[in-house]
Amino acid sequence: MEAQTQIEISDAEWEVMRVTWTLGSVTSSQMAEIMAEKMGWKTATVKTLLGRLIKKGALRAEKNGRAFTYYPTVDEQPSMDEAVTTLFGHLCQMRVGQTLTDLVAKVQLSQKDIQQLQAALAKKAETAPEMVDCDCVPGQTKC
Amino acid sequence: MEAQTQIEISDAEWEVMRVTWTLGSVTSSQMAEIMAEKMGWKTATVKTLLGRLIKKGALRAEKNGRAFTYYPTVDEQPSMDEAVTTLFGHLCQMRVGQTLTDLVAKVQLSQKDIQQLQAALAKKAETAPEMVDCDCVPGQTKC
DNA sequence: ATTTTTAGTTTACAACCGTAAACAGTAAAA
DNA sequence: TTTTACTGTTTACGGTTGTAAACTAAAAAT
Structure with a gap:
């Protein structure tokens, strides 16, 4: 089988992933609300990050009426382990x-x-x- | 007293800092040689990184004849602790x-x-x- | 049926990064 | 002293990141 290709998740993107992992699935409006409170980000910022994470393959979007629902496509613990291993490698x-x-x-x-x-x-x-x-x-x- | 302002060290820069910390001081030709072997970098790349680290205040250069000798201005363990703490904060x-x-x-x-x-x-x-x-x-x- | 709201997509834009070539000045070699 | 080699400084250039506005299409409200 194909080992999952290394996905680089940036600092800001991590924050989005955390919420997604915790909730299992989110709509962008939900995410925007949470990130507004947690990080003080504008809705536009959240949209950008969701888009980038989709493009990177860390999230998957499923059409749900007017909007999409977002799901993580990578697991939390392995992602964390990998990030930490990379840093310790330096x-x-x-x-x-x-x-x-x-x-x-x-x-x-x-x-x-x-x-x-x-x-x-x-x-x-x-x-x-x-x-x-x-x-x-x-x-x-x-x- | 003034708490040391947070210096962001990038991945490539870390490699340069490691060598500097280990040796205590280095000339750029020494560093170039080491990085060529260790990382496969061209001399020009090493020059750029040394320059950026000077500008960031992580290194200090002391004129030594024709060339400079470079010294770290931040300590290794605190820098590592901070990088790790930042990642774990995510x-x-x-x-x-x-x-x-x-x-x-x-x-x-x-x-x-x-x-x-x-x-x-x-x-x-x-x-x-x-x-x-x-x-x-x-x-x-x-x- | 219009208007308004919502949600996704494009575009923006400066800073930072990895990677390095080009340039300039000075010291060493010929 | 003319040439060569070394070393620091500038410039380059495409990609990523943080941060977000602008645009567009579709749904919801009026």
Whole structure:
């Protein structure tokens, strides 16, 4: 099967996707209302973003009387995972651990999230190396 | 004192910054050589990026004979933390935990990184709520 | 049947990005 | 000293992004 072609979602487009994922489906008037409140965007802006997301293939529109109803065509969690993986790919490997630690301190996590993370870390520890090398400069293995 | 004004570093610029952070200082010819190998960029491309980073205030250049030597003017870890925080700010709060778990499974972590993360999680657990609410649609507290 | 509202499509437009060639000035080599 | 090489500065150029107005077609209200 064909792996889903990489869709680039911009910052503003993310906001639209979030709402779509949460609601499952939306009309543009609904979206316009939500984005007016949440982001202070004009209706025209929302229309543009919906159009771009359709063109990118992240949303699908189904005619519903006069208007369309919009549905996501990509899943939320994989999209998020991918965005995050891309960003971490730009970071020095050696610093990923510290960055994650700083992040954990900053975000909201539920008890269950924490347990899950602890489990993932425990498993990771089984095979983790003593040291991760810097990968910022080719040929150089250690900072 | 003046909080450092937010500097936006693009994907390509990140690559340049990484090298600069790792080496502490670089000449443009050094950078050109490294980026040719690491990214396949032409010298001209590197010059452009160095110039843009100077203009953005992420690098500083000090005249050194014929050429300049470039130094970072922002620190690595805070820059990374900020970029990551910004991205996570675009994500549904409810999904942050899962996203972190997926990420932990994917990245390289040293034993020390893991211990540090476990400590951060243990502390977090002391005050973590049972459940994190979705913040994708205003007024709606739960998905 | 007109007028008004609504919703999708086109066009706008400046800033930013990736990628790089062209140009200019100065130092080094011949 | 004339030529060459290096290095920083300008210009280029199409694509993306944020932000939105203008235009158009169809439905709803009068």
